[in-house]
Structures are given as structure tokens and as C-alpha cells.
Amino acid sequence: MAEKEEFTFPSRFESVEEAALRTEDFARKFGFGDDFISAVDIAVRESVANAVKHGNKLDESKPVEVSLTCSGDWLELTVRDHGPGFSHEDIPDPTEPENLLKASGRGIMFMRTFMDEVEWSNHPSGGMMVKMRKKQ
Amino acid sequence: MSDITIAERQAGDVTILDLSGKVTIGEGSVALRNTIRRLLGEGKNKILMNLAGVGYIDSSGIGELVSSFTAVNKEGGTLKLLKLTQKIQDLLAITKLLTVFDVFDEEAEALASFE
Numbered sequence: 001m002a003e004k005e006e007f008t009f010p011s012r013f014e015s016v017e018e019a020a021l022r023t024e025d026f027a028r029k030f031g032f033g034d035d036f037i038s039a040v041d042i043a044v045r046e047s048v049a050n051a052v053k054h055g056n057k058l059d060e061s062k063p064v065e066v067s068l069t070c071s072g073d074w075l076e077l078t079v080r081d082h083g084p085g086f087s088h089e090d091i092p093d094p095t096e097p098e099n100l101l102k103a104s105g106r107g108i109m110f111m112r113t114f115m116d117e118v119e120w121s122n123h124p125s126g127g128m129m130v131k132m133r134k135k136q
Numbered sequence: 137m138s139d140i141t142i143a144e145r146q147a148g149d150v151t152i153l154d155l156s157g158k159v160t161i162g163e164g165s166v167a168l169r170n171t172i173r174r175l176l177g178e179g180k181n182k183i184l185m186n187l188a189g190v191g192y193i194d195s196s197g198i199g200e201l202v203s204s205f206t207a208v209n210k211e212g213g214t215l216k217l218l219k220l221t222q223k224i225q226d227l228l229a230i231t232k233l234l235t236v237f238d239v240f241d242e243e244a245e246a247l248a249s250f251e
Contacts, residue, residue: 102202110194
């Protein structure tokens, strides 16, 4: 049976740390190991930072919603913002020579690298949602 | 309060920045940007960044390292990295930035490379 916890954070940078701490607590409760938690930690920080900065554009009236689900060996993390959305396919590959010295564009790559599955969708009630899954 | 501490020392004409804490989105990245900007304003453009005390860096912090590197280069200077933790080394490898930065494990060796 799946166990789920949901949190709502204001759109400010401090929420990144708070979301990471909640996620670590959740993962430890279900016995996930240090390496696994370290990988998920990177993904949650990057996704919440994206939601705060690029999605909600630091508008504290717009929440960032995080849900954590443990189902067997799997941990699922969803992060939803209330921004206009974006196409992740438009984010250029940061490892291409012409992009190496760009200051941004690496967060999505980290999410894809450290999680097993990552998918973006437009939430039916508005905003962008990213769902990420990783197996122990 | 900022999550990052940046201590500064001089070894000849090389400025060594000892970073500790977190280089992350928000204050950590801004503090680093301001330090680099100030050093360049003071004409100090040989910079060795010691990351031994950095427990965490995110994509924004890595972006700030890249911005620092390009800003220093633009001023005709050089920025090199010292003592990467395994985690930071992994992130720089994934992003192929180990091909961009000069990275050293020993301070003496790093300082000699500026000569």
C-alpha cells in the first residue's frame, strides 16, 4: 500500500531547504539508504528551486505543492507550481560546447540524471507539474 | 543569514577564496558573485577558489562558478578550483565542466600553476 505526504510551501528560496528536509525525513521513515536520499535530495532541490524561481517567479502568494509517495521500493515526488509553464524540450543541452559557459540550464539535467523517471505535465487546474520516480 | 562563508587570503598576487557552507540558489550564489565582482574591481584577477568546505552546491551554484570563470577571463585573469569534494567533482563531470576548469588537489601546486 502506498504512503503519501503532501506539503505546501511559499515561493521563496528558503522553501528549497524546507522541502529537502521534509523529503529526507520521509525517505528515512521508509528505510531508503543514504545514496538514494542524496540523489533524491538533488532532484527535490532543483525542482522546487525551478518552481519558486521560474514557475512562480518568487510570488509568495503562489504556492509550491510537493507530494511524496512511497510505494514498495519506489519513491515518487511531484512538484507543482502555479506559473505559466514551459517546454522542457526547449531547454538546450548544457553539455553541448556552445552551452558549456552558460550560467543556467543544468537543473533539469540533474533531475533527469539522479531520478529514474521524470515527466512534466500541465496541471488540469493550472501550473506546471513535474513527477519524478526513483527505485531503491 | 547566509549559508555560505567566504574567507579571503592572499598568496603573492593570487587571491585564495576559502568557501564553506552551501553554494545554492539565493544568498549563497549572490555572495559569491559579489565577492568576485569586488575582487575584479580591486584589480585582483588571479583567483583560486577552495571548495573543500562546500558541503552542497546546486545547479545555480554551479552556474555561479561558470559566471565567475567567464567574468574573470573577461578581465584578463584566471580562476582555478582547489579541493573539490567527491560530490562536486561528480556534478562537474556530469555537466562536462571538468573540461573547462583547471582543478587542483594541492594548494602549492595550484599556486605554482599561476606563475
